[in-house]
Amino acid sequence: MKGTLSIGAIQLILACAISAALIKPVQDRLDDRVGKSTKVLDLLYFGSPTAVKRLALGYDGLLADVYWMRAIQYYGRREEAQRRPVLYGNLAALLDITTTLDPHLLNAYRFGGVFLGEPEPMGAGQPQEAIRIIDRGIRAFPLEWHLRFDKGFIYFWYVSDYRKAGDVWLEASRVPGAPKWLEGLAAMGLSKSGAVETARMLWQRQYDEAERAEVKENARKYLLTMQINEDCWTLEFFVEKFRKRFGRRPAMLQDLVSSGLLKDVARDPSRVPYRYDPASGRVRISPETQLGYLKKMPYDYRDPFLKKLEERYGPD
Amino acid sequence: MKILTIGRNTFRENIRDKILYNLILFALLMILSSIALGQLTLGHEAKVIVDLGLGSISIFGTLIAIFIGISLVYKELEKRTVYALLAKPIHRWEFITGKYLGLLFTLLVNVAIMAAGLMLTLLYQGGIERYTYLNLLPAIYLTLLSLMVTTALALVFSTFSTPALSALFTFFLWVAGHFNADLLEFGNLAKTPGLKWLTRVFYYVIPNISNFKVIDSRNVIQAAAYFEPINYAALGWVTVYGILYSGILLGIAVLIFSRRDFK
Numbered sequence: 409m410k411g412t413l414s415i416g417a418i419q420l421i422l423a424c425a426i427s428a429a430l431i432k433p434v435q436d437r438l439d440d441r442v443g444k445s446t447k448v449l450d451l452l453y454f455g456s457p458t459a460v461k462r463l464a465l466g467y468d469g470l471l472a473d474v475y476w477m478r479a480i481q482y483y484g485r486r487e488e489a490q491r492r493p494v495l496y497g498n499l500a501a502l503l504d505i506t507t508t509l510d511p512h513l514l515n516a517y518r519f520g521g522v523f524l525g526e527p528e529p530m531g532a533g534q535p536q537e538a539i540r541i542i543d544r545g546i547r548a549f550p551l552e553w554h555l556r557f558d559k560g561f562i563y564f565w566y567v568s569d570y571r572k573a574g575d576v577w578l579e580a581s582r583v584p585g586a587p588k589w590l591e592g593l594a595a596m597g598l599s600k601s602g603a604v605e606t607a608r609m610l611w612q613r614q615y616d617e618a619e620r621a622e623v624k625e626n627a628r629k630y631l632l633t634m635q636i637n638e639d640c641w642t643l644e645f646f647v648e649k650f651r652k653r654f655g656r657r658p659a660m661l662q663d664l665v666s667s668g669l670l671k672d673v674a675r676d677p678s679r680v681p682y683r684y685d686p687a688s689g690r691v692r693i694s695p696e697t698q699l700g701y702l703k704k705m706p707y708d709y710r711d712p713f714l715k716k717l718e719e720r721y722g723p724d
Numbered sequence: 725m726k727i728l729t730i731g732r733n734t735f736r737e738n739i740r741d742k743i744l745y746n747l748i749l750f751a752l753l754m755i756l757s758s759i760a761l762g763q764l765t766l767g768h769e770a771k772v773i774v775d776l777g778l779g780s781i782s783i784f785g786t787l788i789a790i791f792i793g794i795s796l797v798y799k800e801l802e803k804r805t806v807y808a809l810l811a812k813p814i815h816r817w818e819f820i821t822g823k824y825l826g827l828l829f830t831l832l833v834n835v836a837i838m839a840a841g842l843m844l845t846l847l848y849q850g851g852i853e854r855y856t857y858l859n860l861l862p863a864i865y866l867t868l869l870s871l872m873v874t875t876a877l878a879l880v881f882s883t884f885s886t887p888a889l890s891a892l893f894t895f896f897l898w899v900a901g902h903f904n905a906d907l908l909e910f911g912n913l914a915k916t917p918g919l920k921w922l923t924r925v926f927y928y929v930i931p932n933i934s935n936f937k938v939i940d941s942r943n944v945i946q947a948a949a950y951f952e953p954i955n956y957a958a959l960g961w962v963t964v965y966g967i968l969y970s971g972i973l974l975g976i977a978v979l980i981f982s983r984r985d986f987k
Contacts, residue, residue, distance in 0.1 A: 416817070417982060424975035427968045432928050434968060435935075438961035442938055480913075 457508035472510030475502055479519065499524055500537040507544060514552065515620065517545025521558035522623055525566040535566035554617065556580030557590065561610060589613065608634060632677055633702045636693050639674040640682060641710055643691040645717045646670055647684075657689050726814050727822040734826020738792055739833075747791075748834055751784035752841045759845060770852055774860070774941040777842035782867045785835055786898060789871045792830065793878025794890035796823045797981065817978040824879055824974055831871045839864045852945075859944040862954055869966035870936035874898055876973035877931060883980040901933030931969055935962050 460471065479502040503520040506513060523531050525538035532538075542559045549555060557580050564573035577594035580586055593609060611634070615627035643661060646669050650658045654667070661684045664670040675681050678698035682691050693702070738744060758776035797820075800806040809819060843860065846852050877897055881890035904927050911923025938958045945951060 417979060420817075420975050420979055424972050424979075427972045427975070430968055431965070431972075434961060434965045435928055435932060438935060438958060438965060441955060441958040441961055 457505045460505050461508055472506050472513060475506040475509065476513060476516055478502055479506060479516065499532045500534055500541065503541050507541070507548075511544075511548045514545065514549060514555075517542055517548070517555055518558055518623070519620070521545075521555070521562055522626065525562040527566065535562050538562050538566070551583060551585070553580045553583040553586035553590065556583065557613070557617075560593075561614065564610065629702060632699060636676055636699075636702065637710075638713060639676070640691040640693070641713055642717060643674065643682060643684070644689060645714060645721075647689045647691070649721070651689065657686050659686055660684065661691070726818045727825060730814070730819060730822025731824075731826035731829060734796070734823050735829050735833075738827065738830040741792065744788060744792070744830070744834070747784050747788050748837060751780045751838050754780040754784075755838065755841045755845050759849060769849060770846065770856070770945050771941045773842075773845055773849055774944050777838075777845065778860075778863050778867065778940065781835055781838045781842065781864065782870065784838065785831060785867055785871045786874050788834055789827070789831060789874040790878050790891055790894050790898070792827055793875045794882045794887045794894065796827060796879060797882045798887050798890070816982045820879070820883070820978045820981050821974065824875065824977075827875050827879075828872060831875065832868065835864060835868055835871070856945055859954065862959055863939040863944060866936045866939055866959070866962060869962060870933055872966055872970045873931050873933070873936075873973070876970040876977070880973050880977045880980070883977050883984070897931060898933055901931045904930055904932045904934055932965070935965055938962060 460475075479499065500520070503516055503524065506516045507520075510516075520541035521538050524541060525531065525535040527533045539559060539562055542555050542562070545552070545555045546559070556576055560573040560576035560580065563569045563576060574594050577590055581588075581590035581594055589609075593613070608631070611627045611630045615624055615631060618624040618627060643664070646664050647657055647661075649669055650664060650667060653669075658664055658667070661673045661682070665673060673681070676693055676697050676699065680694050680697045683694045684691050693699075755773075755777045758773040797806075800809070806819075810816065839860070843857055846856065874894065878890060878894045881893045885893065907923050907930075908927045911920045911927075914920050914923070939954055942952050943954045
């Protein structure tokens with residue numbers, strides 16, 4: 409018996425191996441079934457931050473980390489939000505609990521600012537909640553200029569209160585150690601409310617300053633979207649110029665180069681050509697683009713941008 | 725036939741165990757206390773009773789499965805009764821399977837008692853439709869399936885380890901089994917392909933106890949606004965999963981026990 413395997417044992421091992429091989433397909437089928445139902449509800453068992461703090465039995469930091477990780481999981485669903493509606497209804501409560509348990513989690517305030525304020529479907533679409541969370545952060549970290557920068561960012565993009573954004577950035581620029589460019593940003597916000605330059609500078613700063621990879625990536629996507637929008641609008645502008653000059657729209661974008669209107673036809677940042685519809689004259693990003701999901705700009709600046717092009721190249 | 729005899733004796737031995745009565749009593753007290761807790765909520769009294777009742781059945785059932793499961797084989801070895809048993813024309817796999825079935829039957833009886841307690845509590849609370857009691861049955865059935873896996877897990881450890889360590893290992897895996905989905909989510913968020921792969925492997929290897937939670941109070945109280953119909957397809961796949969996983973564990977337990985040297 410010892411040392412060698414009996415036929416019975418071999419049969420048993422085989423049966424176990426076959427069953428083990430079946431576990432994966434069975435689990436996958438089960439996941440499909442459960443995934444198809446609306447079973448998973450976004451539940452918060454304890455909605456009150458103070459109740460959670462009492463129940464933490466001194467493990468406040470540990471529990472804060474748990475809640476923080478759950479909040480981050482919300483962020484993980486942003487890709488999913490491209491395909492189907494995702495509810496972020498509990499994000500504010502999660503951040504509230506996290507920061508009550510551990511008021512020193514700076515990222516929780518900043519994270520809240522960026523993603524809580526962002527419009528649906530990519531964010532929770534709760535800018536006022538975002539401002540409330542950041543204000544709590546400012547009380548906990550009065551010398552942290554980043555929080556005021558984020559607060560101004562939310563006022564600018566998600567509340568469209570450019571003056572207020574400018575005021576907050578001005579306040580941020582007065583915090584010891586704040587960078588010089590904040591004054592410039594505040595000035596732009598206060599003088600040219602909603603200007604394209606302010607928007608671009610904002611995302612660029614967000615991109616440069618972000619410590620978290622997700623925040624950086626978010627800003628990069630906005631910058632890419634801005635570039636793509638501007639490329640498409642520019643091409644459409646020249647398509648219209650072509651129409652005015654030759655009485656018809658170009659059959660393809662390359663015609664803009666052969667007619668001498670453009671030196672080169674822009675491609676998207678992944679080097680994929682833009683898609684042109686000669687019937688409508690509209691230029692869009694190609695579905696074959698390698699850029700993945702892009703942002704929907706909360707602020708439409710097509711008209712001021714076209715006006716600038718007109719000033720530069722003339723209307724005809 | 726020999727398996728059934730061993731199973732019957734295991735059941736008799738189990739019902740003489742004091743820990744069993746303590747646990748059932750405690751579970752019944754928990755279920756009864758849900759009446760008081762239900763009154764503290766604003767509406768949803770039945771939901772609180774069902775949640776606490778099903779939770780108590782599951783938790784105390786698991787405690788019974790672990791505490792009795794870990795000593796199934798160890799006790800026989802300690803009392804040296806295994807020598808007398810194996811000297812008879814009984815195969816080792818028959819011994820293990822009989823022990824397993826005996827404990828499963830013990831759990832079935834205990835769960836039935838606790839389920840009856842829950843139903844009586846609901847009856848006392850009143851205002852529950854008749855089909856609510858029927859809807860409880862699939863949830864209780866899933867609890868039994870999860871206990872089947874937990875018992876098999878405890879049995880595997882009890883074939884080669886001490887009761888204390890077996891309890892620790894089983895409890896650890898039972899807890900980990902509730903976080904499988906989080907583990908997978910964590911892997912999906914991870915940037916390293918190796919970590920992603922590893923979390924996927926663990927997802928399938930660790931017993932997915934959360935599978936057995938596909939039915940809860942939301943599927944029971946039909947009149948409630950949050951009611952969701954029972955997903956019978958999922959119920960079917962959970963059954964297949966439970967049988968497969970328990971079968972593998974039982975096979976491993978038999979293999980380990982067959983290779984043990986009792987000299």
